[in-house]
Amino acid sequence: MKIFSAAQLYEADKTTVEKQKITSADLMERAGTQIFQWLHQRLNGAPVPIHIFCGIGDNGGDGLVVGRLLIEHGYSVIVYVVNCSDKRSKNFLLNYDKIKNVTKNWPLLMKGEDDFPEINSEDIIVDAIFGIGLNRCPGGWVKKLIQYLNESKAFKLAVDIPSGLYSNAPLEDKEAVLKANHTLTFQAPKLAFFLPETAVFAPSFDVLDIGLDLEFLHNAEPLAQLISKPEAQRFYQTREKFGHKGTYGHALIVAGSYGKMGAAILSTTAAFRIGSGMVTAFVPKCGYNILQTAIPEAMVITDNEEAFLSDISFDFEPSAIGVGMGIGKNKATVEALKKLFTDSEIPFVIDADALNNISENKGLLKLLPKHSVLTPHPGELKRLIGEWKDDYDKLEKVKKFSEKHEVVVVIKGAYTITVYGDKLYINTTGNPGMATAGSGDALSGVITGLLSQGYDPLLASVFGVYMHGSAGDIASEQMGFEAVMAGDIIDNLGEAYLDLFAQTEPENESSEKN
């Protein structure tokens, strides 16, 4: 699924109206009707008070449509107009008139703090104050209203986007954004829903298809691509009936140091579980017995040093190399990395201490084979590219970094974002249970394992992140977030493959769950 900018959505809106020969009011009716249906399906006529706060633009217009339809269906509705400006949009005015046909209770005009209504915790708040047309940070009494609504324990449903959030620009004041419990967003999710500083305001959402012009949406270059099951299914490469272990490559995992041999075990196992034909672990001497005992399927080569890596030499040609998990920052290890990067022509997966060593010795970057995959968590990323002002600045910096060094960067987080040149791929699998030691080692093993099977570096990254998250989701469903350990994620990679093509109940036809 594609993520578009606000400007692109306005374009799509315009094109749709022209091509489908409808009015923009018809489109608003469609949008409002979808929101109404979502509520109606869940409330089923329940007499719960619904407070709808409408701005004076088209987002407010949507709110008025929802209000009208709810009233027509007998719900208990109070509509407020957040009257922050006289510049009411055409479709706001049209629907303002229409709502008067179905109720004697005209919308309440709010002009300041004195007009803030009492709201009980069992009530529902519908936020239709500002949509993607937000053009400045909410201030004055409107900001106070947003804060007042945020303090309420009532369920808060945002129309299109939580008010005060820009769809694809940095946050100005986090005190002036509605903290929605759920958002119903039109046609495509907004970039703000996936970035750490702004995602907290839209912790869950459904995408409502309002029938915008498909050709326009198909041809528009998106801000980012969202990776869910349909995309992952397309990435999957079928295993051949007559394949043998050599068909699926020979991955090399360069990992571990004294006290951190678990990192090598996790990455090696993950490379196997994602389907590598063969996996060799290269570890310091102290890891030999540990690895051979823990993973009999793996081959093991050791460094001359007992406790850390100093000379990474091997006598075969791996089809992919993952390096860095738990290797530490010994001077000799830096030299060993220099030699490894210089001697190899195949792209690497670079993780953990290999990233930290690169950050401290930037010359190493120039030695990296093109299309190597870097998998930093936020701390490692900061060491690599420096501080950023906000999430959008971070993405721009990573894009430049990726272009300059011709590498794939996997920014790990709640929504992991893979960056390649100016392209962004946002993952949708994963959960807080995966914030656990070794989860990153599992991911680097997964990506290395996919590379070894012939997935190209970008696909290996995007598909690997999806599969890793999916395995984590399956693990959490079985044991709850808290109990998940990295090994459980790896153990469920097989289930994640099965889940990829499992038959499921059809979803609600018009909405995509997230």
Ligand SMILES: NC(=O)C1=CN([C@@H]2O[C@H](COP(=O)(O)OP(=O)(O)OC[C@H]3O[C@@H](n4cnc5c(N)ncnc54)[C@H](O)[C@@H]3O)[C@@H](O)[C@H]2O)[C@@H](O)CC1
């Ligand atoms: N583009 C589309 O595809 C569709 C858009 N629709 C709705 O239209 C919305 C966009 O409508 P608009 O462009 O009218 O914009 P909004 O309704 O988001 O708000 C814009 C109005 O609020 C004012 N405003 C913005 N920021 C303010 C602030 N901080 N303080 C005070 N006033 C502020 C603006 O000057 C303008 O008058 C979408 O979010 C969606 O809800 C839907 O009706 C259907 C289709």
Ligand SMILES: [K+]
């Ligand atoms: K809104």
